Amino acid sequence: MTSLPHLGVSRLILACLCWLNINAVIAAPKSTAKQCSKLSLLLPSKVSYPASPSYLSSIQSYFWQQSEALTPACIVTPTSTLDVSIIVGTLTVLQLFNPSSALFSVRGGGHGTVVGAANNNGGVTIDMSHMNSTTLSPDKSIAFVGAGARWNNVFAALEPLNLTVSGGRVAGIGTGGFLTGGGISFFSPEYGWACDRIAGMEVVIAGGVVLYVTRQLFPDLFSVLQGGSNNFGIVTRFDLKTFEQGLMSGGVTVYDVSTVTAQLDAFMGFMNPATFDKKATVIQAFVWQAAFGPLITIDMEYALPELNPPALQPFSSIQPQYQSSQRIAPLSELVTELASFQPSGSRGLYANTVLKPTFDGLKAIYDIWNCTIDSISGVDGIVFSIIYQRVPTTLAGNKNSLGLPSDAGSLVLVELSISWNSASDDTLVATTAKNVITAIENYTKAAGLYNKFKYLNYADSFQEPLSGYGASNLAKMKAASKKYDPLGVFQKAAPGGFKLM
Template sequence: MKLYSLSAGLLAILPLGVAADDLVVASVSNDLANMVLGNAGTCCVGLKLFLGDKVSVEGQSVYTNSLESYFSLQNAQLTPNCIITPTSKEDVALSVFLLNVGSKLLPGRCNFAIRSGGHTPWVGANNIDDGVTIDLSKLNQVNVSKDRKTVDVGPGNRWLDVYGRLETQGLTVVGGRASIVGVGGLTTGGGISYFSPRYGYAVDNIDNFEVVLASGQIVNANSKTNTDLFKALKGGSGNFGIVTSFTMRAYEQGPMWGGFVGFDISTIDKQFAFFESLTGSANYDPYASFILNVVYDQATTSWSASHSVVYSKPVANPPAYQPLLALPQTFNTADVKNLTQLTIELGYSNPNGRRQLFTTATFKNSAAMLSEIYKIAQTNVNSISGISGIKYSLSFQPIPTVINSKAAASGGNSLGLDASDGNLMNMLLTVTWDNKSDDATVESAAKNLFAQANTKAKSLGKFHEYLYLNYAAKWQDPISGYGADSKAKLQAASKKYDPAGLFQKNVPGGFKLF
């Protein structure tokens, strides 16, 4: 471990006899504390002293632009005391060090949030009132290695930027499917990708994490160094530090086939049957990536079916989808496209700037279970159908064994899944609406839907405890869904690399380990 030159500014103000190593322990002198915190009662003045114009406050364009770039309106409307926009790993290290010092001197006054793309919608997940937000958007490197086998990717990128820069070189990485989603959160939360049936989750394709720990130290975590941290970061989210660089495996990739296809809702049972058949196929086509969507339309009080069909080869209407495509269609945008076009199309379906709710569940592969959930949803939506601007959609994604079997070859991950879990399906509820006054009503409806769905799943023997962290609501517990063994290992890694619990206690956002 190395403490980088974050002490360059601090050394000049250190009282005589205080060594640089003392900067990473609790025993900080009053002189240093006063300088760091600027006698202001918050951390922002101290941060400004050392980071200059990388710290912005309300009224400045950098501050405003950062808030306006959030996915959910709930997070865009929070007002941190200041926003740090680091441009290097050393900036991140200095920021974390100062916030760590401040958290000890002014308990509760130096809490902070961390954001990559800012796509997790629940309030406080990646922004904060009366605290500090670290906006990683300037850590946006995309550097291909000379041998073209790996790519150094910064956490501040959106997936559109990553894919766009790699496409010109005929390469890709295993990452997100929506253009506006950020690299950092999706990757440390597991990361479902169009390429997951071929290569596994995004975390299964990371060779190295460069991460800033609570002490301000910058370390690498990989298969040979800090191996417990390496595995913990593969699904453990932001509980251990701030990742400043991901070394991702690169793969040759050209144009693909895909888009959205609409179907008459009267054939929904046949669409559910196709889902079960595709997911449960003994010879699952690893180039196929499917999302089944049923959407409630407030204006017509009716439901529609609009599915994402993607095939990561330039093959139109591939055999894997032909049973579905034989059903009567209402529209079809599928064509040979590049990956950036596909991510824009998916991102366009739910743009920034509205109130948002995600919540998720996992079930064993079953058309009957899909049908039961749809029945429950048709009643559930009635409780919120009159809310201004309501949009209510259910998405189901295959998680076949071909995906969960990939992790072992890469040293495993923390998700708690393997091939023995069988073929699974992910469920995501997405709700958008207009007014803050309706937040509690929408959340109550979502909780009721999932309580009923889980009860039905248990009665049918289709329940599974896993929750995909990147889709989880604030009131869910995805870490426990990884299983007791995985959670215990994550807790052990937290105690080792963040013994004082900075990222557990002073970062209110995210899903915690304790």
């Protein structure tokens, strides 16, 4: 988009509001129902209401029960950046003149576990799922990916050309929340955070103003969108750097719980810089579920068509194993496999913490988790996991908002993942999760292993991932919010998720 050289962002917002014709469009709204009716006038075929087939289809496609249970007054399904501009412009006017009627949420893939981040009660939900195209630049160096696309479809579109991008590791994950939350991919050991592979973004900010942002154009906004989540606008398109990628090896191996010590030894060896292999990814999960009891699963991926490479042999040699799906396959197949381990329709919670790894530290964290099982084992449908994986490095030359040091690849991300069936157990699960993370962090702080970083996409509502980026980055995000959203639309009218104010 061509920028207007003599207008600041605040004037652009004012100009956009005038274009929307405030008197005709808004007419002193008194409720969210009127907000929906005004959007219906502007986008008549793209607003749906409760009980309509399109509304129900959108609601029923959420991954987690807690998001599906929310009932917005209407759902708007844009198909273009212009649609999003009209929606945000209208919401900005509402925020200015009648803030109580301006509640909205933005939904990409709908996989987030924080209640209210991608849906709401009584407001407007903007469902980006129809903005899902994947196309290539003429030289094939950039993939233009819609913010409503799902990663398995993105990968499948690029695979015939032996190309890919850094994206999600589970089929069905959406592009928008994943990338604006940082993004860990199977290619992070080589290419860093997925957000660092963004060449440019088309984003709609407050007032409905459309900006194209890069490291050169609006660099302050570009930087904070890399990790700053939904605080600054709605990204409608990501321009992602491609790279060559054919078939690769990958799969999940399931082990007996008696192999805990060998597993931790293997993981510590994997984290040793002397044995680092930029093609190798390991996700080590200790799992308890009522149907099977305790298990250990290791997802091993290797970005070349090579089975059992040296970097992964310390894991593959551990016995006994119950099953293994290691094979040569396309990326789209491998992410679909991981999705099969967590079917939709349950309730979910993620929380995480980061530490400098030692064998004793990882074993202590395992013990904290293991000692908690009895207190939560009676929860219907419970799957209770603690997961270890490497923190990606921010590669030289990239300036995202995450605040990680250049040696972040030596850190371990510890994710607590819980799913269950009934809302009646929500309080017990949430309390258990907070207690486990608190106990882990008390230990890592006392042992000198603690790192304040939290991965936003795996954070729970009791955590503050944006503060974990550091005071300097948090100040930059707050400054960008005031500059590009002076009315605080994305802080006040879109309160879900992790906010700056």
